[in-house]
Amino acid sequence: MGTIKIIDVAREAGVSTATVSRVLNSHANVDPVLAGRVREAADKLGYRPNGIARSLRRQSTDVIALIISDVGNPFFTAITRGVEDIAQKTGYSVLLCNADEDSSKEATYLAVAEQSQVAGVILSPHQAGTDVSALSRASIPLVVIDRPLSEAMDSVMVHSRDGARAATNHLIDAGWKRPACITGPEEAATAQERLEGYFQAVREHGNLDELYVHAPFRQHGGLEGAARLLDSDNPPDALFVANAQMALGVLQEVKRRNLRIGVDIGIISFDDAPWAQFVSPPMSVVAQPAYDIGAQAAQLLLQRVGGSAPIEPRHIFLSTTLIVRESSRRHSA
């Protein structure tokens, strides 16, 4: 049973393929009678349009690709919702690609996006150097989120550095004496920015050591980072952690060492994960407006797709919010 194509419908309805195409795409100027016959025929035969052929001909599709760094990170899934909500309103489907903090997977998805001629892509680049030239050559609009790209592009970013600085300052104000920073891998711009924010705060307070480690943006990264820091000669008494997944690892290691959070050690992390207020003690965090990042990025992208956007790249910056809960407070033992 070969698939039914437009010509089969045409024959069944006694019209030309052009007419079939017209009614199926609800073009104007089609005799209602013929239209009826066509729809009937299509129904009867169970005709299903071939999207590939259509795309090839039209040179366009109505899907956008969202390439995120890690599906396991609630920050990115929240972004996803923002993108989906906006895209759906406009009739676009969003295909999610999990680059998994891996440049080669990212490159694969970028290639898939390019070769399947998606209408546009939203990307959180693994590194600033990520090569997106294929997209521009194919004139596929791109908006960059979370991490900047060396090339100028529409983007929506967060003032990570300020958030990190605020977090660290909060730790110091709360009475902790040796705050340290567990940040992401060196190649990640957000990791650097958060580290810089930490540096700023520490320097503002003078005579404080700069204590930090780089580690993967994952639970095990947080665990390892905490272990390294805590094993050092003059260990920190407070930790600023660069993302929620790492924070879980930190919790794990802190628990293993039987350290009392709020007494032996203070903790604050980036990202207000759904669980943050339920861990013990409730985790203080620097919340990012994840949903908005997604929504705004989608808006920017859809404007470009629709052609209603200026030539120059636009940059949107969003701010973080410091949410103080318990893990960062200091109580004497």
Place this chain on the structure above:
Amino acid sequence: MGTIKIIDVAREAGVSTATVSRVLNSHANVDPVLAGRVREAADKLGYRPNGIARSLRRQSTDVIALIISDVGNPFFTAITRGVEDIAQKTGYSVLLCNADEDSSKEATYLAVAEQSQVAGVILSPHQAGTDVSALSRASIPLVVIDRPLSEAMDSVMVHSRDGARAATNHLIDAGWKRPACITGPEEAATAQERLEGYFQAVREHGNLDELYVHAPFRQHGGLEGAARLLDSDNPPDALFVANAQMALGVLQEVKRRNLRIGVDIGIISFDDAPWAQFVSPPMSVVAQPAYDIGAQAAQLLLQRVGGSAPIEPRHIFLSTTLIVRESSRRHSA
């Protein structure tokens, strides 16, 4: 600057398009010299294959679609990793689609999958009645996960009922007198199964009331479910919660009411989310082998895609693991 196509490369290299195609697809029997010229030309012109055209001609693609019920649910993101790891090994890309517990979004993605002729799809159907006939008509292999479909299909499922029964029994054995169940929406088979498991346990113990509510598989669902149950005349003293996101909502409501977990109320939930051991007190759970579900599903699918699968649908059943932590233990006040 029109896009470079295969014929441009052919001209540049002084060969036919057929030859270009052959070297680019590393077919055998190509003169190394010509092959070199072709590659050089392609490089020089910056040729990028058009995947759409290729797919149209080949009538196939190398991407599989994974349609999940909710990206925000760590259970599904863990499945995603399993699928990705297997797919990648075989050279397939996986496109993730978030149906968001919504039949119409699900239908949209099913249509996208069909029309873009993905090699196969892995789906966690929103309802048993989800219409996948379009896929079969297009002979796109499908494997169903998590929730069954009325049609016979390759599937990988979990013995939810047994897990639920074990969880409830554990609650009873721990000394709780009025265990209740907060399960998902009625249309979700997993919600029903978990409820049935709860019923089984309760009935095995005789003279226990059957206390339960249906609610969305989300945090707010858990919150609302807990509120309704706790507001009833003769409220439960223990809660079996049907998924991790709901459990967060339960925690929220329980906290709001200042109920002491382990004293005033016992809790156990489905799914061992990354945060489960860090909430206060550590959450007892029924763990599902999420990664394996994904990996096995991908294996099943890839066999069909490769044609190396029997005609009859295969069904894989995986078991849950009861992990007792603190939230389900009972201490006198």
Place this chain on the structure above:
DNA sequence: ATGAAAGCGCTAACAG
């Protein structure tokens, strides 16, 4: 081993 040429299924000029 290479090239010519026929489409894959659809849409959009262009004619009528």
Place this chain on the structure above:
DNA sequence: CTGTTAGCGCTTTCAT
């Protein structure tokens, strides 16, 4: 308002 037809860019027989 409808039909004819020329491709979209690529792969793959079929000849040579």
